[in-house]
Amino acid sequence: MGESPRGSRAGSRDRASQNHSTSVEQRPRRLGSLISQALSFDDADAYAAGEVGFLARALVQATMPHSDPKTNEFVRHNGHYTLSILAPKGVGLPYGRYPRLVLAYLNTEAVKRKTRHIELDHHFSHFCAALGIPPTTGPRGSLPQLREQMQRLFASTFQCVFHDEEKGRHAGDGFLIAEKRALWWDPRRETGDASWGSHVVLSERFFREATETPVPLDLRVLRALRSPFEIDIYVWLTWRFFRLRKPVSIPWDSLQLQFGCGYKNPRHFKRRFLKYLKSVISYYPEVRLTNGDKGLVLKPSPTHVAPRDSQMKL
Template identity: 40%
Template sequence: MRSNIDAGPATIGNPIDSAPRLGSACQKGNRDAQFTSEALALEAESAKNAGAMGFMARVLVQTTLPHSIQNGPRYTRRNGTLTVSITDLSGAGLPYGSYPRLLLIWLTTEACRTKNRQLELGPSLSSFMAELGLMSTGGRWGTIPRLKDQMARLFSAAISATSTSGESTALHHHSGKNLLVADDFDLWWSPHSPDQTTLWRSTVTLSEALFQQVIDRPVPVDLRAVKLLKKSPMALDLYAWSTYRVSYLRRSTLIPWESMMLSLGTGYPETAQGKADFKRKFVQALRKVSTVYPALRASPNERGLLLQPSTTHIPRQSRFDKGGFSCRD
């Protein structure tokens, strides 16, 4: 895996997406044991030394993409005074699930590595999917059509981030920024021959506004942890959010379930059943995140998530600023 900021293109993990689904309790136990074993192995070598440094844009760590398919052209989440809306500009639909999250981590990491808005996605579809940790499989439910669909959704989306403060005072401040994900993209892959190389390179050019957001104090993550969590959008969100949140946490803080649901509870209805489902899924995701990130001191209770001062998953350096890492150096 080579995704150090000074190394080659970002690679999120080994291609394991086509592994057969195993149903028995024994097989599930084996998978859980393997997950734990691989998670513990992360502690033996730092992400930097392993060439596994990745990055996430802060604006999409504080509030997140949908977990599941959404109706309508717009999706909005809130985190404190920050409101993030994602709008479908092309009719392709809103991005959702793990794939656009893996794409965004790859894009941010590559932008930090190359310090360039135009990013090459590889000579073939299968090679790029390998960098995302995905096997290339066809068919209706294969990884190829799912990735193509999510790329079309993500690259045709716009992000609006607004912040409001001072609502209870005489001086009210409202600010915001509108970001296109991509100015343009050219994809020349053959879905029927994913290993085939082409004469033209597939590229995506990040918008200038998003590029500046990406390289301005992105949140560092361990791509080995991303690989282990990649099948769960909730776990991916919680992992990035928690290492960012503790980067500026100074005392124990109880975050109510209602607040957690506003920022990470994508797609859950505002009903008693919806809240119960969110809490159950959140606790499951927290177990996984705590396994790959054992320094995280977070525990759920009846009222919410008790978050205590913890070390960030990627150790702080002098260039860190509230969880960010300077990609301008």
């Protein structure tokens, strides 16, 4: 008899050490909780569990800040592709884990419902639960922090530019995430509930980007990863492996330009990248890669969530 999907996934975890160099093998830190969470996902794949999410490709190739950059402009590079984010003075740029989870939620709803009008619920606590964020109040609670990050996200302008000087090619596109938003929650209250339903109207440009060629993801993994750096690595790997047909080496300096995080010392960036890569591999053991002195070598591997026919242009 054929091996069950659960057995197949578990087997791939047993073979994980064969796919990764010793420098990216698991360490004891967080290992127990990560493995137990990852194994619990084996009961059903993302489609069967109703946990398939999506993220716009433009926001996978380059990403938002991991921590507060204390500035109103942020730039990330990935080869010929550049993502620039500009925030109004006095508002600030979106950063960290929360805006990434919000973007995945909005993108997923747009794909599933095929509409730019996204309802966010009367209850802020319910919305937090959908994002996998425990609702807490107080000055440093999750409710006020999430609300602030959403305000930053919706106020910012995103500019995507492709520039190849050698071939004389240049193209660019700018967009807001939302053209309208109404966030009626009060984060000072215990639940943040409101009398009116909060909602967002996605901009036409972002809606097209979000629905035409979205990257499919496992929302359970997105919620389980605790660091924005881990989230960025996970979505980037599953996107890269969709297209990868032969091994490719990506220089560490290129990865630093793409993921950034404000590290001035390349060795510090590499150390942090490999640390977070270990967490991602706990949930995505099918990846085949090696840590080289000059770069990360990716080898053809299954994408984490296989796209359906309508998403085959990734």
